[in-house]
Amino acid sequence: MSVVKQLVKLEFRELRSSDMKMVIDLYNSLSNESIYYRFRGFFKDFERYVKSVFSDPRNIVYGAFLNNELVGVLETVYLSDGCYEMAIVVKDDYQGRGIGTRLVAYAINDLKRRGAKTLVAYTTPDNYRILAISKKFHGIIKCMYSECTTVFNLQSVDAGQSLN
Ligand SMILES: CC(C)(COP(=O)(O)OP(=O)(O)OC[C@H]1O[C@@H](n2cnc3c(N)ncnc32)[C@H](O)[C@@H]1OP(=O)(O)O)[C@@H](O)C(=O)NCCC(=O)NCCS
Numbered sequence: 001m002s003v004v005k006q007l008v009k010l011e012f013r014e015l016r017s018s019d020m021k022m023v024i025d026l027y028n029s030l031s032n033e034s035i036y037y038r039f040r041g042f043f044k045d046f047e048r049y050v051k052s053v054f055s056d057p058r059n060i061v062y063g064a065f066l067n068n069e070l071v072g073v074l075e076t077v078y079l080s081d082g083c084y085e086m087a088i089v090v091k092d093d094y095q096g097r098g099i100g101t102r103l104v105a106y107a108i109n110d111l112k113r114r115g116a117k118t119l120v121a122y123t124t125p126d127n128y129r130i131l132a133i134s135k136k137f138h139g140i141i142k143c144m145y146s147e148c149t150t151v152f153n154l155q156s157v158d159a160g161q162s163l164n
Contacts, residue, residue, distance in 0.1 A: 010099060012106040015061040015073070017054045022070045023061070024050050031092045037127050038089045040147075053077065060084070062110070064103045066094065072103045082117040088130070101133050105162035108137060112154050119152040136162065 015023060027035075027046035035043060043049070053059050053075050064072035071094045076084035086107065090100045111119060123130050125143045131150075134141055137157050139150035 009066070010071075010102060011065045012103065013063060013065070014110070015063045019061075019063065019070075020050055020054055023063075023073055026070050026073055026089070026091060029091060030089065034089060034092055034095075037124065037130075038087065040122070040124055060107075060111070060114075062103060062107045064090070064099050064106075066099075072099050074103050074107050076107060076111065076119065079120070082115065084111065084116060084119050086119050086121045095129070100129065101136060101162055104133055104137060105159040108152065108154060108157055108159040109163065112157075112159075116154055119154055121150045121152075123148050123150070 024046050027050065030038070032042065053061060056078060058078035060076045062074045062076075063070050064074075072088065072090040074086060074088040076086050079085055086104075088100060088103060090103070108119065121130070121134065121139070124146060125131075125148050127148075131141065131148065134150040134152075137152055137159060139152045141148055141150045143149075
């Protein structure tokens with residue numbers, strides 16, 4: 001990790017319903033490219049999407065903060081007992097600085113602590129950043145046509161080193 005990346009001081013925490021506006025604002029600030037990679041299409045109804053994520057108490061949403069500004073959001077949507085689907089985005093101006101890696105590490109650590117076993121993520125084959133992060137955490141990646149599926153076996157991943 002570069003010196004610049006190490007200097008980025010980040011804080012992480014679980015986000016609550018009271019943080020919803022902040023999350024909607026973050027989505028509204030994204031470039032078309034980030035929206036495309038995040039949603040695998042040109043999605044725009046962020047308010048309804050964010051509300052639906054927070055409406056199920058089994059879903060867990062994590063935030064990365066830089067000087068109290070929300071700069072990254074990672075949602076884990078409950079699929080079945082011990083199994084979640086992950087999606088992540090980092091604000092455009094902050095991408096490529098190690099924030100996504102550390103947010104994934106934070107989420108994996110927290111999910112493990114809660115006893116979760118499996119995390120699944122979907123992306124496109126040209127999303128090099130999320131694929132690079134997935135490899136760091138030993139995700140099993142299968143790509144077919146325009147979609148890649150990554151499965152993380154949480155019990156065998158040690159995300160501790162990527163947190164700092
Ligand atoms: C994907 C995303 C969350 C990653 O967060 P980030 O903070 O930008 O990523 P990081 O800086 O932690 O790590 C990116 C890694 O990708 C690697 N990478 C970047 N471009 C690459 C390329 N062309 N080929 C291979 N690896 C590449 C970087 O080298 C880095 O790894 P390193 O730390 O070992 O050097 C962020 O870029 C984003 O929000 N993108 C738009 C939304 C999205 O794609 N979401 C994921 C699908 S749900």
